Amino acid sequence: MRNDMKSLLNIFLLIIVLFFFTGCAGVREFLEEISDKIAEKAPEGKKALISSSYLEKALEYEKDNELQTALFYMQIAGTLDPDNTEIPEKIAGLRSAIDKKAGRHFAKGVAFYKKRKFKDARRQFLTALRYAPGHKDAFDYLKNRLPPKEYINYKVKNKDTLKGIAKKFYNDPSKDFLIAYFNNLKTDKKPVPGTMLELPILGLEFTRPSIDIRNELIKAENLLKEKRYQEVLGVIGKINKYDRLNKKATDLKNAACYQIGIELSRQEKYPEAIEMFKKVAPEYQGVKEAIQQVANKELMKAKNFLKQKQYEQTLAVAGRILDYDKSNKAAKDLINTTFCQKAKDLIIQKNYSQAVKVLDKADPEYFCVKNAISDVKKAMKKQADVHYLQGVKYFLNEELKSAIKEWEKTLTLNPEHKKAKKNIKNARSLLEKLEKVY
Amino acid sequence: MPKPANRRKIVFGHFSLLYLLLLAACVTSSPEHHKISEIRINNDFIIVKATAKDTLSSLAAQYLNDPAKDWLIAEFNHIKTLSAGQELIIPLFPFNKGGLKSGSYQTVPVLVYYSFSKNKPGKSTVTQDDFKAHMKYLKENGYNVITLDQLLDFLDYKEQIPEKSVVITFDDGWRSIYNIAFPIMKEYGFPATLFVYTDFIGGGKAISWKQVKKLSENGFDIQCKTKTHRNLATKKKKESFKEYFKSLEMEISYPKKLIKKKLNKECRYLAYPYGKTNNLVIAMLKKHGYRAAFTVERESNPFFADNYRIHRSPIYGKCDVKKFKKILSVFQNMELK
Numbered sequence: 001m002r003n004d005m006k007s008l009l010n011i012f013l014l015i016i017v018l019f020f021f022t023g024c025a026g027v028r029e030f031l032e033e034i035s036d037k038i039a040e041k042a043p044e045g046k047k048a049l050i051s052s053s054y055l056e057k058a059l060e061y062e063k064d065n066e067l068q069t070a071l072f073y074m075q076i077a078g079t080l081d082p083d084n085t086e087i088p089e090k091i092a093g094l095r096s097a098i099d100k101k102a103g104r105h106f107a108k109g110v111a112f113y114k115k116r117k118f119k120d121a122r123r124q125f126l127t128a129l130r131y132a133p134g135h136k137d138a139f140d141y142l143k144n145r146l147p148p149k150e151y152i153n154y155k156v157k158n159k160d161t162l163k164g165i166a167k168k169f170y171n172d173p174s175k176d177f178l179i180a181y182f183n184n185l186k187t188d189k190k191p192v193p194g195t196m197l198e199l200p201i202l203g204l205e206f207t208r209p210s211i212d213i214r215n216e217l218i219k220a221e222n223l224l225k226e227k228r229y230q231e232v233l234g235v236i237g238k239i240n241k242y243d244r245l246n247k248k249a250t251d252l253k254n255a256a257c258y259q260i261g262i263e264l265s266r267q268e269k270y271p272e273a274i275e276m277f278k279k280v281a282p283e284y285q286g287v288k289e290a291i292q293q294v295a296n297k298e299l300m301k302a303k304n305f306l307k308q309k310q311y312e313q314t315l316a317v318a319g320r321i322l323d324y325d326k327s328n329k330a331a332k333d334l335i336n337t338t339f340c341q342k343a344k345d346l347i348i349q350k351n352y353s354q355a356v357k358v359l360d361k362a363d364p365e366y367f368c369v370k371n372a373i374s375d376v377k378k379a380m381k382k383q384a385d386v387h388y389l390q391g392v393k394y395f396l397n398e399e400l401k402s403a404i405k406e407w408e409k410t411l412t413l414n415p416e417h418k419k420a421k422k423n424i425k426n427a428r429s430l431l432e433k434l435e436k437v438y
Numbered sequence: 439m440p441k442p443a444n445r446r447k448i449v450f451g452h453f454s455l456l457y458l459l460l461l462a463a464c465v466t467s468s469p470e471h472h473k474i475s476e477i478r479i480n481n482d483f484i485i486v487k488a489t490a491k492d493t494l495s496s497l498a499a500q501y502l503n504d505p506a507k508d509w510l511i512a513e514f515n516h517i518k519t520l521s522a523g524q525e526l527i528i529p530l531f532p533f534n535k536g537g538l539k540s541g542s543y544q545t546v547p548v549l550v551y552y553s554f555s556k557n558k559p560g561k562s563t564v565t566q567d568d569f570k571a572h573m574k575y576l577k578e579n580g581y582n583v584i585t586l587d588q589l590l591d592f593l594d595y596k597e598q599i600p601e602k603s604v605v606i607t608f609d610d611g612w613r614s615i616y617n618i619a620f621p622i623m624k625e626y627g628f629p630a631t632l633f634v635y636t637d638f639i640g641g642g643k644a645i646s647w648k649q650v651k652k653l654s655e656n657g658f659d660i661q662c663k664t665k666t667h668r669n670l671a672t673k674k675k676k677e678s679f680k681e682y683f684k685s686l687e688m689e690i691s692y693p694k695k696l697i698k699k700k701l702n703k704e705c706r707y708l709a710y711p712y713g714k715t716n717n718l719v720i721a722m723l724k725k726h727g728y729r730a731a732f733t734v735e736r737e738s739n740p741f742f743a744d745n746y747r748i749h750r751s752p753i754y755g756k757c758d759v760k761k762f763k764k765i766l767s768v769f770q771n772m773e774l775k
Contacts, residue, residue: 064540065540065775066540067551069531071625072482072529072533074481075479075480075482075483076483076485076527077477079477079479079480080477080485102698122742123772123773123774125537126543126772126774127774127775129536129538130536130538130539130540130774133534133535133536133538139595142742143742145597150718150720150721150746151717151721172679174679174680175679177680177683179682181683181725182725190603196479196720200717200718200719200721201717202716202717203716203718205672205673205677206673206718219766233497264675
């Protein structure tokens with residue numbers, strides 16, 4: 001007690017001396033030092049309490065899928081309570097979850113981007129960036145790849161000149177100065193091969209069309225009214241050279257191709273009609289139905305070929321239908337039925353190897369194909385036995401060479417025929433011996 | 439004579455009194471100083487316990503070296519005000535640069551005013567009262583008026599900006615900007631940008647260079663809107679491509695030089711006359727060192743907006759607060775999960 005009093009008295013005295021020599025600032029510094037020391041010795045329980053409140057918040061944020069914020073709070077909790085061995089594990093877990101989620105959304109974004117579904121791609125890149133704010137690739141896509149570019153990059157080739165490049169890109173060699181300006185080059189000097197140039201993308205109004213697009217559109221419209229569809233396509237082709245995205249021109253082209261397709265269909269020129277319909281935008285009114293009608297007519301035609309056992313023609317027509325309508329079930333059925341019938345004919349003709357080849361092309365899931373495969377196997381086995389017996393007959397008549405030939409036929413049809421294998425071996429050995437005797 | 443024990447008590451009592459007096463003197467002699475407990479978490483966060491004297495901006499000044507960054511502390515801690523003893527985290531870095539949330543992303547409206555009149559709204563004119571009401575609405579509803587540099591740092595994903603951020607711009611350089619808008623902007627302490635087309639300055643109803651200088655010295659960022667206000671996106675009928683190209687170069691480079699000469703300020707932003715642009719113009723702006731350019735598409739801007747096609751919402755005619763509120767879209771809903 002007395003010692004405590006003495007030490008307190010010493011502190012008081014020190015403060016007074018400090019006050020006289022350094023004023024309030026000195027006293028304050030001294031007091032702060034003391035209070036800091038006291039804070040350093042603060043009970044561990046207080047730190048742990050603070051830490052646990054941040055830990056709780058971190059877990060709450062994690063539950064709400066706010067992983068970045070959860071990570072912030074977890075890091076704070078970890079710093080406040082370095083002895084807690086669970087927190088570093090939780091931090092690692094959060095980091096890994098963030099990486100996984102960001103990576104997954106980024107990959108989805110790239111897939112959408114490749115399919116040119118830019119809105120969906122943007123949403124995925126934003127989500128990746130929300131999970132991982134430092135995701136440089138997601139940011140690159142959002143800021144640099146998704147917005148339209150004002151330049152095209154062009155790598156200079158060996159014989160390139162600026163005028164040549166200007167002609168190629170702007171349809172106007174006199175725009176060489178533009179390339180020179182944006183690439184810090186001189187117009188009178190040849191660009192160095194391999195150099196990557198930036199060519200500003202110019203709008204239609206700055207490229208030099210040798211035609212008046214507005215007039216050409218009117219011309220195309222009039223031709224369409226007069227049902228001169230091929231000529232419409234000719235005019236649109238000219239316009240597209242300068243303006244591929246002209247909406248009016250696209251509409252006129254769709255209308256002309258559709259009408260030509262209908263006409264060809266009427267003339268029963270189905271493949272040509274389909275080729276024409278394919279040139280029409282899929283959303284064009286009536287085109288889907290027109291394609292379906294052609295497919296139905298083609299199917300009828302193919303079925304007639306099948307009735308007449310004209311298998312190659314049947315397969316050609318049905319295959320053509322699948323070219324433009326991959327999911328056409330009737331065409332698929334027809335193709336497999338054709339293969340079955342053809343195989344059956346070949347079995348009757350005892351042309352088993354050809355029958356197998358035909359069935360190889362068919363879909364084994366089809367019932368008729370399964371049956372045909374089973375039939376051909378049975379027939380082959382049966383025929384193998386016929387040849388085997390014939391071989392035995394020859395053998396008994398001491399016609400060894402003919403016997404071997406028959407058994408070889410047996411093995412061709414049934415390679416697993418053990419007796420045939422054994423008999424061939426014996427017959428050959430006998431033949432050798434006989435040859436030595438005579 | 440007191441006993442030795444009593445004497446010690448008296449001496450101790452005197453010392454105690456002296457000590458308390460001394461402490462009181464020291465505390466009252468430096469009222470601005472206060473010590474708060476703080477814990478640093480790496481270089482990322484500081485945890486502080488606020489004292490009665492602390493405000494969000496005093497803490498921002500102390501820890502972020504910028505009292506105007508009070509919003510950063512408020513937003514991280516989801517608070518609007520501070521109370522004594524409150525424990526809070528001060529983030530030392532931009533913790534959400536793109537303003538991305540699970541159900542939305544941040545957008546920034548950029549307002550553009552042209553000219554003002556005392557009473558009559560016109561084709562490109564807003565009345566003084568409407569303008570005052572707009573600024574009052576921004577102030578009273580927690581909007582933060584930010585500068586173009588701040589906006590571009592946000593668009594470049596470098597810095598975070600307050601959740602409710604707005605940019606105010608003025609176009610062309612009508613004198614009414616100086617006479618009517620400037621005093622109101624000064625009253626509210628809002629920063630703004632004035633895009634001038636330099637041939638207009640000093641003309642009939644236009645602002646003078648002297649006035650432009652004064653605006654520049656009083657929180658207005660002076661930027662350019664070309665030399666003559668020609669439509670940059672289209673070639674004139676009788677103009678050859680080469681003439682058009684040369685004209686573009688002059689429209690873009692000349693005002694930059696002139697502003698530098700007149701105000702000794704770097705011009706890095708351009709407002710497209712009529713809001714129109716094309717690839718060639720943008721390529722040229724980049725070549726001449728412009729950081730960004732502005733259209734007049736009525737939409738707010740997310741951080742991933744094209745820096746050379748930044749949207750602005752023009753305000754003219756009769757525009758009361760009800761109409762004005764609709765322009766201030768500061769977020770866009772979108773599931774980001």
